[in-house]
Each structure stands twice: as structure tokens, then as C-alpha cells.
Amino acid sequence: MTVFESVQDAIGGTPLFRLTRLGAGIAAPVYAKAEFLSIGGSVKDRAALSMVLAAEQDGSLRPGGTIIEATSGNTGIGLALVGRLRGYRVIVGVSDRSSVEKSDILRAYGAEVVVAPAALPKQHPDHLFNVVRRLAAEIPGAWLANQYDNPANPDAHVRTTGPEIWEQTAGRITHFVAGVGTGGTISGTGGYLKKVSGGAVTVVGADPEASEYGGGDGSPYFVESIGHFVHPETVEDVWPQSFHPEVVDRFERISDRESLLTARSLAREEGLLAGPSSGTAVAAALRVARTLGPDDLVVVLLPDSGRSYLSKLYSDDWLREWGFLEEPGGEPTVRELLGRPDGADLVTVAAGSTLGAALTVLSGVPGGVAPVVTPRPERPFGLSGTDVVGSLAAAEVEAALAEGRARPTDPITALRGRPLPTVGVGQPLSAARALFEAGHPAAVVLLDGRVAGLIRHAQLPDGR
Incomplete structure (x- = not known):
């Protein structure tokens, strides 16, 4: 048995597991690199160690200093x-959309956690990245890890992850599949595998459909830690x-x-409790493997543990609340109340509208x-539930204009109400009824995290 002097x-040093059940009937074997079995629970342990050692070596991180980083959680944990x-103080800025489990784990390790919004344009002073940059500038002896632009991030995988996979497969690997977040894992590992194989290994990026990396519109998605989100008001999009x-x-x-x-x-078929980005990567790997033969070998990297997502993915x-789960039988569901399931018949008000323009829409x-929504030039994947930022009632606008409290050219800001409640397409009708009994005039229906329509009390089967 292996004995270590410290954690x-x-x-690293993580095992490969063949996906025998999910890969059943597929000629090419698919092996999963279980990075969640690293001591800190994710592939980001490797990058964290690499960045800290490099910073110590070049003198940017000195004894008694403070490590600061913006992260979806895993790099912060590492x-x-x-x-x-x-012996360092550690301050981690976490997105307000990251799972609560990650913040709990960070605090358990002794890190100080600062929660800041990431769903803002990058130039906004309250954006997560800007919050941690200010902290790094204000705290004496602070070092900002900056995993997004730190060369020690991909270098960790050139030195460790890539060589491990090559040795574990005895050089038989033909395809490597991984998600792209900061890009360090796929760049370092993929780059090494291409070099050692003489260019024979194909590197495939697994990407959320809406992510800009693979050609999406950069709108919000629901898989943490990978992909590239772009706020519609972002001035300069930098990868x-x-x-x-x-x-x-390819992606x-x-x-x-x-x-x-x-x-x-x-988790249920292979006994591997991994996070949502692992689901993205495995889905991509299986898709790739179905096009290959028995002489090929696919390795897919599973970045982190499902224990960090018990309140989301495994709930x-x-x-159901976000419209990802529908189960047949039992009580009738909200789906029965929908008109067009693509939400094309939904009327929305853009957040930047004037009262006069909004009244015309209403x-x-x-x-x-x-609903009041964050405007996007194009929405090929529909309107994300997280794009809904408020609501507007025609009666309130009309009253404000009639009483002289507002003018048609005024922005809707002062009269914008709270976002309408949401209900998942697979939730029972009783969930919608409860919202109306609480006094809400309407509810937004979500299908796969996207707005599929709006329902009102009168649409319920009993009309009450």
C-alpha cells in the first residue's frame, strides 16, 4: 500500500475505469480518468499545486503571503x-451560481470565501474577477493565482496528467475527450498526448451547447466549471x-x-459519482466512440466529484424545478398547460425598454x-431562465403615466417588479396552483433551464 509524507x-495519480455498461455495444473501449479521486476531489488539485510552486519559485508568493483566486470552486479547493x-492565508472568490457544497468545502479547508456575481459584464466593478483583483491589490503580500492566464495551469497536465494516461493505456489511446473551462486541462493533457503520439491522438472538446468555445451564443447554461459564458453587455470578450x-x-x-x-x-450504472461536467464529457466520449472501431481507445476525463453537487445535479x-426531469405517471404536470414548447409565443419586455415601448408590448x-429579460441579439437556444430579471404589469405602467409619476420616455427601471416565479415543466399542477394561491399573477415555465412559456391561474383545469 502507498504511503505519503503529506497529502x-x-x-494526481488517478486511475482509469472502463465504462462497461454505458459503453455496452460500442466497439471502441471507453476509459474514464477519475480525477475526483485526487486528494482534493478534482483535477484542479494538479493546477493548484503547479501554480503555487511556480509562484514560490519566481518570488511572487512569499512566506506569510495570501493566495487569492476567482473560481467556480474546484481550483479554490485545490x-x-x-x-x-x-502556511498561506487563502481567500477564494466564488460565483453566486456555484453549488453551496463548494463554499462549504472551501471553509472546511480553512479558506475565506467571498461570494460575488459572475452574471455581470466583465467590466462591471462587482464582477467576480474584479472583486478578487481589488483584494489582491489591497492586501499586502497577496498573490493572485489567475488560473485563466497562468502558464503553470496547463503545464501541470503536460508534466502529470498526459504522461499518466499515456502510461496507463500503454500508448494505445487514440482519442482524448475533456471539457474546456480555463482550458488548462485539455491544452496541457491534449498537447502532451499529441506530441508523444506523433500527432496520432485526436483531442475532442466536450462543451455545453450554448458555450461560445464550441460555437454557441455564450448564453447561460447549467453545467458548472466548463464552457464560456458571455454576458450580452460585455465590451470585450477575451478567452x-x-x-x-x-x-x-473538434468539439x-x-x-x-x-x-x-x-x-x-x-453514478447509477458505473458507480462513479461525478459532477455535471463529467456528464458532458462522457456524453461526448460515447458519441465519439460510436464512430470508432475496436482498435481505437477513448479516454475521457472526469474532472470532479458529484459530492459537490448533491443539492443540484443529484437532487x-x-x-424538476428547472425543467430537466420529467417522470411519466402520477399527477398531471405543468407540461399540459404549455402552448408552443419552444416558447415562441411568449411575450417579454427587454430590460432596457422605455415605459411607452413596454406598454405597447403589453x-x-x-x-x-x-417577464422582463436581459436582451440578447440572438437566442438560438431560447431564453434562459437566468435571463429573466423582473416583471412588468401594464396596470402599473398605465397608472404611473396617468398620474404624472412617469413619462413614456422613462426607462422601466422604477416600475420593474420582482421576477415571476418559475415552475418546471415536469412539476405537478399542484406546484403551479400553490404559486397562484400565494398571489402571483403568472408563472414562467422552464424546460431544460430555458423559458418555455408563461402560465396563468385561469389555465388550471379547474379554473380556480
């Missing part, structure tokens, strides 16, 4: 593990320097539903209320 020495072990696009031969774009449900199948209630809308 730092247990980073930095907390390594940093606290080496991470840790991502080397030339390493990726496989995976829907949120397929990602989430594949991750759940991975049936959460999946005229003739049943109930006189509509």
Missing part, C-alpha cells in the same frame, strides 16, 4: 488544500490564455439535459403582465 504528494498546508485552441481537433456540443442525465447514469427536486397580453 500534497497524493495529488489552492486551499495546498496553500493552507504550506483564457490557458486555453490553446490549436490543441483541440462535441452537449445539451444541458444530456449532460446532467448522463452524469446521473454514470430530483432541483432538476397591450393585449392576457393578464397584462410579462
Whole structure:
């Protein structure tokens, strides 16, 4: 049995598992690199250790210093593990959309957690990245890890992950599949495998359907830690320097539903409790493997543990609330109340509208209320539930204009109400009825996290 002098020495060295059940009937074997079995629970342990050692070597991180980083959670956990072990104070900025489990784990390791919004344009002073940059500038002896542009991030995988996979497969690997977040994992690992194989290994990026990396519109999606989201008000969209696009031969774009449900199948069918981005990667790997033969070998990287997502991915209630889970039988569901399931008949008001323009939009809308949404030039994947930022009622606008409290050219800001409640397409009708009994005039219906329509009290079967 292996004995380590410290947990730092247990980073990496993760096993491969063949996906025998999910890969049944597929000629090419598919092996999963279980990075969640690293000591800190994710592939980001490797990058964290690499970045800290490099910073110590070049003098940017000195004894008694403070490590600061913006993260969806995993890199912060790796930095907390390594940093606290080496005597540093660790402050981690976490997105308000990251799972609560990640913040709990960070605090357990002794990190200080700062929660900040990521769903803002990058130039906004309250954006997560800007919050941590200010902290790094204000705290004496602080070092900002900056995994997105730190060359020690991909280098960790050139030195460890890539060689491990090559040795574990005895050089038989033909295809490597991984998600792209900062880009360090796929760039370093893929780059090494291409070099050692003389270019024979194909590198495939697994990407959320809406992510900009693979050609999506950059709108919100529901798989944490991978992909590239772009706020519609972002002035300059910059990709991470840790991502080397030339390493990726092609992308496989995976829907949120397929990602989430594949991750759940991975736990139930293969005994591998991994996170949602692992579902994206496995769905992509299986798609790739179906086109290959028995002489090929696919390795897919599973970045982190499902234990960090028990309140989301592994919660049936959460999946139903966002419209990802529908189960036949039992009580009738909200789906029965929908008109067009693509939400094309939904009337919305853009957040930047004037009161006069909004009133024109609201005229003739049943109930006189509509969601206020963050405008996007194009929405090929529909309107995300997270794009709904408020509501507007025609009666309130009309009253404000009639009483002289507002003018038609005024923005809707002062009269914008709270967002309408949401209900998942697979939730029972009783869930919708409860919202109306609480006094809400309407509810937004979600299908796969996207707005599929609006329902009102009068649509319920009993009319009450």
C-alpha cells in the first residue's frame, strides 16, 4: 500500500475505469480518468499545486503571503488544500451560481470565501474577477493565482496528467475527450498526448451547447466549471490564455439535459459519482466512440466529484424545478398547460425598454403582465431562465403615466417588479396552483433551464 509524507504528494495519480455498461455495444473501449479521486476531489488539485510552486519559485508568493483566486470552486479547493498546508492565508472568490457544497468545502479547508456575481459584464466593478483583483491589490503580500492566464495551469497536465494516461493505456489511446473551462486541462493533457503520439491522438472538446468555445451564443447554461459564458453587455470578450485552441481537433456540443442525465447514469450504472461536467464529457466520449472501431481507445476525463453537487445535479427536486426531469405517471404536470414548447409565443419586455415601448408590448397580453429579460441579439437556444430579471404589469405602467409619476420616455427601471416565479415543466399542477394561491399573477415555465412559456391561474383545469 502507498504511503505519503503529506497529502500534497497524493495529488494526481488517478486511475482509469472502463465504462462497461454505458459503453455496452460500442466497439471502441471507453476509459474514464477519475480525477475526483485526487486528494482534493478534482483535477484542479494538479493546477493548484503547479501554480503555487511556480509562484514560490519566481518570488511572487512569499512566506506569510495570501493566495487569492476567482473560481467556480474546484481550483479554490485545490489552492486551499495546498496553500493552507504550506502556511498561506487563502481567500477564494466564488460565483453566486456555484453549488453551496463548494463554499462549504472551501471553509472546511480553512479558506475565506467571498461570494460575488459572475452574471455581470466583465467590466462591471462587482464582477467576480474584479472583486478578487481589488483584494489582491489591497492586501499586502497577496498573490493572485489567475488560473485563466497562468502558464503553470496547463503545464501541470503536460508534466502529470498526459504522461499518466499515456502510461496507463500503454500508448494505445487514440482519442482524448475533456471539457474546456480555463482550458488548462485539455491544452496541457491534449498537447502532451499529441506530441508523444506523433500527432496520432485526436483531442475532442466536450462543451455545453450554448458555450461560445464550441460555437454557441455564450448564453447561460447549467453545467458548472466548463464552457464560456458571455454576458450580452460585455465590451470585450477575451478567452483564457490557458486555453490553446490549436490543441483541440473538434468539439462535441452537449445539451444541458444530456449532460446532467448522463452524469446521473454514470453514478447509477458505473458507480462513479461525478459532477455535471463529467456528464458532458462522457456524453461526448460515447458519441465519439460510436464512430470508432475496436482498435481505437477513448479516454475521457472526469474532472470532479458529484459530492459537490448533491443539492443540484443529484437532487430530483432541483432538476424538476428547472425543467430537466420529467417522470411519466402520477399527477398531471405543468407540461399540459404549455402552448408552443419552444416558447415562441411568449411575450417579454427587454430590460432596457422605455415605459411607452413596454406598454405597447403589453397591450393585449392576457393578464397584462410579462417577464422582463436581459436582451440578447440572438437566442438560438431560447431564453434562459437566468435571463429573466423582473416583471412588468401594464396596470402599473398605465397608472404611473396617468398620474404624472412617469413619462413614456422613462426607462422601466422604477416600475420593474420582482421576477415571476418559475415552475418546471415536469412539476405537478399542484406546484403551479400553490404559486397562484400565494398571489402571483403568472408563472414562467422552464424546460431544460430555458423559458418555455408563461402560465396563468385561469389555465388550471379547474379554473380556480
